[in-house]
Amino acid sequence: KAYLEGYRVAGKTATAQKVEPGKHGYSSSKVISSFIGYAPAENPQILALVILDEPGGPVHFGGVIAAPVVGNIFKDALRYLGVKPYYEPEITAKMTGEEVAVPNIQNLTTDEAITILRRNQLGYRMIGSGGYVFDQVPKPGAVINRNSKVILYFTPEAEYQFKGENIQLVLPNFQGLSLRKVNEILAEMGLKLTAKGTGVAVEQKPAPGTVIERGSIVDVTFAPKVDNLP
Known part of the structure; x- marks a missing residue:
């Protein structure tokens, strides 16, 4: 979710339950979600840590709600620092023609993934069900013809079924x-x-x-x- 086109971002997510004051155990609803990352991965120029204390909403995964914040920080900061995006030479050449490099859409929501694929003039096929993309074929960086289909796989662990407010x-x-x-x-x-x-x-x-x-x-x-x- 901290994916940034043209840059390799490295990082680690975390989601921890908070201790219930006065009780022997952890809260089932109060968590701390975080993500720490640096970029570019091969020659780090910036490091960021985002910690969300008791975030609202139905999803509390650090990789889902904290990582995008770091990605947005890096997007502006790397430009300010003058760090230029990098693409492999063969990918750069292909992207200017009828072929396109497959974007990384893993761990994105279904809507986010589809938006990015359409922006790159790519179709899609979904296998499984769930709210987040677990894997994809072709893999990120592969060069394929425009209007080709990318297969999206979903993981059971990320499958949310909304029923009322539960x-x-x-x-x-x-x-x-x-x-x-x-x-x-x-x-x-x-x-x-x-x-x-x-x-x-x-x-x-x-x-x-x-x-x-x-x-x-x-x-x-x-x-x-x-x-x-x-």
Whole structure:
């Protein structure tokens, strides 16, 4: 979401639940979303950190709401600093003719992705459902003919179903993931974790694929990882 045409941006997102004052646990609705990034990635000229304390709206992912702010900062700052955008020579040559470099639309909303594709005179085909683009084919930077189609893939973890004012989410499969990783995913989804045991996830309730409301509790059982013996 911090994508900036002509520049490579590097960064890290974060979404953390806030501690409930006077309680033993974390809030299911109060989070801190952030993104730290620098650009250009190959020769950094600027660094920015954006922290959003208890952001409003239905989506609280740092990569969705904080990263675009950093991207906008970089857009103006890099111009002010005189850092020129860079394209591979062959891409620059192709972009002036009937071919175009495929833009990076990963992690963008459906509407944002379609707008960028149309601006570049490209069509699209959507596979799966959800609010955000998980992957794309061809990959960013590939040179294709104008009016060609870019395939958009959606991830179940990012699939939001709006019903009234409640937000429902599709629960992913945590099998084999560490307690820390499971907690990170649930925190970003606005869900609470009740953990039993240590190691990697071996069982979860509700089951993967279940549609649950934001703020719900997910029970996950962990056990020591057992390597396959020869």
